[in-house]
Amino acid sequence: MAKTSCMSKAFAAVFGILTILVTGTLVGMVVYYNMELQKLNPTPPPTVPSTTLAPPPEMRLRGDVLPESYKVFIQVYFYTRIIEEVNVTSPNQTLTYDGNVTVHLKCVKKTKTIFLHSRHQEVFNATVKNRDSNKYLGVEECIFHKDESDFLEIVLNEALEVGGNYSLFLNFSADINEYLDGLYLSTYQEGEYLVATNLEPTSARSVFPCFDEPAMKARFTLTVIHRKDTIALANEDPADSNLIGDDWLYTRFHPTEVMSTYLFAFTVSEFTAKKTNHLDRKIYTYARPEATEAGHTDYAVSITGKILDFYQDYFDIGYTQKLDQIALPDLGPQAMENWGLVMYQEGGLLYQEGVSSHLQKEEISFLIAHELAHQWFGNLVTMKWWNEVWLNEGFATYMSSLAVDRALPSLKVRDMFLANQLHIAFEADSLASSHPLTPPAAEVQTTDQIVALFDQITYSKGSAVLTMLEDVLGERVFHKGIKVGHAQSESFTRVDIKKVMNTWTNQIGYPVITINTSSGDAYQKQFLYNDTSESKYWTRKGIEGEWILVNVNCTGFYRVNYDLDNWARLLNDLPLLNRGQLIDDAFNLARAKQVSVILALNSTRFLRNETEYLPWESATRNLQYFIHMFDRSEVYGPMKMYLQNQVKVLYNFFKDYTDNSTVPDVPTSQFNQINAIKVACSNGLPECLDMATSMFHSWMTSGTNKIHPNLRSTIYCQAIAAGGQKEWEFAWDRFQSTTDLSEKYQLSEALTCTKKIWLLNRYLGYTLDSEKIRLMDVSSVIGSVAKNEAGQALAWNFIRANWDYVSQQYEGAYLIQEVTSRFSTPFELEELEHFATKYDLSSATRAVENAMEQTRVNIHWVNEHKETVLDCVVYGFSQLFNIHS
Template sequence: MVIVYNMELKRLKPTPPPTVPVTTLAPPPEMRLRGDVLPESYQVFIQVYLYSRIIQEVNVTSPNQTYFFDGNVTVHLHCVQKTKSIFLHSRNQNVSRPVVVDRDSNERFYVESYSLHQDESHFLEISLEEAMEVGRNYSLFLAFEGELSYDLNGLFLSSYREGKPEHEEDTDVDRYLAATHMEPTFARTMFPCFDEPAMKARFNLTVIHRTGTTALSNEAEADNNLIDEEWQYTRFQPTETYARPEAVEAGHTAYADSITGKILQFYENYFDIPYTQKLDQIALPDLSSLAMENWGLVTYEEGGLLYEEGVSSYLHKEMIAALIAHELAHQWLGNMVTMKWWNEIWLNEGFASYMMYLAVDHVEPSFRMPPPDEVQTTDEIMSMFDSITYSKGAVVLKMLADVLGETVFHRGIQIYLQRFRLKNTDQYDLWDAMKQSQSESPGRVDIEKVMNTWTNQIGFPVITINTSSGNAYQKQFLFNDTSESGLLWQIPIRVTSGSGRSALEWIFTKTAKKDTFISKKGEWILANVNCTGFYRVNYDQTNWARLMNEMETSPENIPLLNRGQLIDDAFNLARAQLVTVSLALNSTRFLSNETEYIPWQFAVKNLEYFILMFDRSEVYGPMQMYLQKQVTGLYNYFRNYTDNSTVPEDHVSQISQLLAIQLACSNGLPECVTMAQDMFKFWMTNNTNRIHPNLRSVIFCQALAAGGSKEWEFAWEKYQSSSDTSEKDQLREALTCTKKIWLLNRLLDYTLDPDKIRLMDVSSVISSVAQNEAGQALAWNFMRAHWNYVGLLHPSYLISEVTRRFSTPFELEELEFFYTKYDLFSASRAVQNAIEQTKVNIQWVKDNKQTVLDWFLTETS
């Protein structure tokens, strides 16, 4: 499924806590298939007329490229309710020649009419003269034709530049391929079908394609024969990894090949269900998401699968391992067992995200990956595929595993998969499986009662603890609303203290009084130990002061995850006006002596909001001075490595080194800026890149930020000429770091030319330019001027990224005009959210600007 979290992995940011529900109501009947007839199997024939390669030869007329496809489908149906109509889905196709046959009697039905509904349902309605009867079996034949799409959905066109073959004289040539991306609602654009998750069926596929080309599908190949000199057909029935031929020959698929079998074996053992499907993995030049878990044929964007020794960073291995683990988890959780409707997509994505951490920790323990933290129309279905779906589900499952114990939780997963193999489920089926597992062990938790408060309610709670009285109360955590929501959660709270006391407590009601929460002899109290729960914690002022003092004087007494959690809670509580902004900023003082990654990670994530709000004001100077002072110790901790362009052996330390360079250079630490410039200059002067692969992204960016047109032109030339996926990704991101407005404008213009910047990279380029304070206004104006093109892929992501810095009434006015005057595709909700967030930003800046300025001035005086 859509891997929105890859953006977070690339930027090394955690997923923010969700503020919308995991599930919503199912859509009204008029937007769902009626279910009168159910598909049992499909027989699909499709012919793709694409030429994989066109060579221009002297005095020879080359064939014109064609993007047409056609075919037919026969669906075997079972009638469960008497009806004279068949409803299925079709979109952007010409459909013809419908034939309906009663398979039990071989009687052909007369089709009175067929038509496409002109609304977001994409229904193809076939009306019959006679009614189909309950319990009987029928077949529906339809012919279809269409064109390959350019928006990387459905059956879409992709291309790449192939290097000069040794046996031929022609220079580089363009190679073309057709690939698919069907989820969530794009199968209907390839052929007419029942395009809903509960309508699972068996598919028999035959592809007619040009001779000399290869066809791949979910099943293994049954047979492959020539039709004539131009055409052949492939009919479909250990693991292969496919990519551009030169990438395979260069060994860029070797790492993926080496870990895939280990991950599969881990899942087979964990789930106690063998994987029996064939499995191909393919790296595509173009894909609208980072990966897609098609059963037996997993597709990846090239950067998500290819590892290039000496070019890719070691950290890129983590992303590849996590991505493969996520997609392979879906072979069981999503493909073998599927949710009934999109409003429970978290059952697929939350589970896959949770299992991903276990699998990667098993096959690559050195990575030390930390555990994680209903819709109606097609557009709303698309909007469900966001970081919230992936993250909240994973965190809630982690909390359940902590409460039940890993053994009970593990057995519950096995029961769930075995009971519902090849079926559809909802969350209550999962709770029933967990109940059965729990019944085999002592101790009982009312699983359904507890978990429904997390999966059926919007958001998550904040617990406020008074350590003098032991009183505690819960309420929904809301950034922008001080009203009481009335929602309550059943909350497991793990508590520890300065004297070593620990306990697991439950808050079932609005208020509670626990002796565990009472401070004894001036000790500090810490709740949500090791962050196993999905809630925020607020304390009385005295306890906050004790915790912050402990982090400054004896940080080792506070668990590592909680040193990050305390920062994250303090800043978010301040934004909700539950604590002061000064208290939140005070939580960062201990960082001058902190060298662990997690506390710095949360500090950078939260201070980013301050930077976005104030980097165009007088607050920014003192803020940079403070951040420069705080990060100096961390930068110097890794300086011997950095100056010699080497990295520590420990994986987490490698991430910390990157963060140190990025934060130090971007806040003007002279030795950092000089280092980046010198390393990049050596590459330019000697045409030898001696920068360690791990450090290239951040050093490229900082060198271009500090440099001018000479550095930028060099990076652009390297980007255009490179055939290495990792190097192109590094350079493309670096090009957005320059402070020269005319160069940023030039790069934005290049996004309109797919020969310069591929469509799948357009959103990330524009959003990165927007994150550069020199490019914010440029990106916003450019996005609006070219919305019909740049908004084709990931429009919601693009809107949220480009508007993050909005904090003035004028920007709000422009955003509201954009909402009313533009065709927003599936981004309507994202624009509404941006409008509300801009209003919040305006008020927040008004309320806090002077306080923040005074705090930074005091700390740097």
């Protein structure tokens, strides 16, 4: 059942309307999940779709033959250590590997050609054998398609027959990548190296020739030949391992479960592991030897088993693979859910007591929970094609909140996590250039188009819609619906699947519901920042009451607008549960020009005496749009003074903690303490600036850092922003010398806070040197510089000058989003349009389209509202108390 809450007399009728609206559309997702489970059961190989796709040069494989199993042999020649010694000839690093692959195939349509994928490899000695007759078939030629398909076409002298069993053998050789993609090289100490794979979504084909589509599942038996004194890890446990001569080690792994190519994984390193025996399972957590020895994996070890237990109980399906987790110094994504070998950036798995923030425990917990959720959503049950990737990422994001809440109840952060996902989804889905959760498959063909789907819609909207589903259906029915084997429960048998799925997954956007308590009318339309239409999807009469509050628990994926009298009543007596959501709705309705900006600003009145986290988080996040629009204009000064006055009570509420470098026990209060410092210092509250600079200078002069780990990132930032070259150089020296991962990350962020343009320019230049800034950190540094009003223009110029380098690892979309957040002039729009036509945008294409649309919205909004906002701030916000004006 839905959560219990208080509501007005009229709310019951409104809730009935909304329940009809969302219930039918959402329950279809649950059925859809179970349907996909039945279609993509991991035991048998995948079946051929009922409609065969067009042959090349289309981007999809034809499906004439399907892989059943692979035997992959790979020898890597790199050295894990290169030690420079006097009078000793050191080996040069060797960035090559070679091997062979044998694929067992089933022919499902008569053909004389075999199409599979290969990228950046030399492939030779192609051999095809009929396993039924033990006869070899002649290979006429091998053709590499020089386009985005990455097709390797094997042309045969005779046709493969339907139902026949065949094998394809290929030798291959390639280079180890230095750009965190495919099979790549990573360095973690001076002269120490490892190799690892990063294959999602389409990079398995760059490691070995394969049928690199998610539905073409198969079993993989991997053999790795690597230098002795190194350890090879893969999806499964080793079956045997032996020395070859004096220098090489042979490791053959057990066959995997039937799985997609993007989940194939292995590493070769000198890492060590912390083992834990959890029930009947051994879980190994690998890291650099010094990190393992120092106990930095202990927290991850302590929670992994709890989270795994929760999922096994919740889904009623046991986890069958072995489970290794590894903290890698370099990894493109934050983490990757490879079946049996889950990979993380070091900061996402390692926790350093006394150095890492308490809040990092929550981040590690959510990340582990997300990746382990994928062992069911993604690995066991896999989408047929990448246009449905939200079934992986949306479910994993949603389930991570549930897992952390149940397995680690002391954290008490699920509501905050879900609210954050909701607001991220709202922001991303408010533009006409958004995309559906499930776009048409024909629009998702190339690697760039696939990568572009790994965005806020897929993760956050997917999670938000599932949160709404659970709230509407009730926890028991929702749980029963997503457990395997319950697709035919009484709650789901009356659903028109096609109709309901189209509503939430095949369309962009979300509704805004407008309610007029005076007339009793209510209607729905799509919410858009740039909407000028008058169309309404449905209307309802007879809704009356002295006041109405809709979406009480903030679980619905829709916004609500009211008549002015109802807004006035709500804003004069804001209920705690909805303070954050009312602020968010008011500000975003003002951005969409559906309510006045005075009404939105009026919703911040009560902040002067507010100490709860969610209202402050919502207010500061939404006011950030106003700041971005006006921080280069005369509006900014008075606005800072207003915020300085509003935050005084909150800052003083935490002052004793802050001055004594301690933090509250409650996680949400810890977040709000950080919020108080950030808002107070950034808006010039003298006592906050004195505190931050004093603590930082004490560290600089004494050499002892007494700042609490929770507060370091914020205090470092504010002290560097208020300081000059001396403070920046001190932080840079510490960044270079520290081996503490959490400290390194916090210093990296803080260095972007300086207001000295030449220092920001220098820091941007450092991102081009991988010895100073790791490739995986380049985008975060540039993005953080762009968030600084002194650095936004610098970052925009820098990414244009160095686009090919900084947009590697598909980071272009993130960078565009960050550097264009302040664009609000015709000149900036013209520059962006020029950028769109002159640069190779690749996977950032949609991000640039979104940025151009948002810039046009910003231009119109600023032109219409600048004078109103200026009047408000100049005259002390006297108009805020009259929302009818």
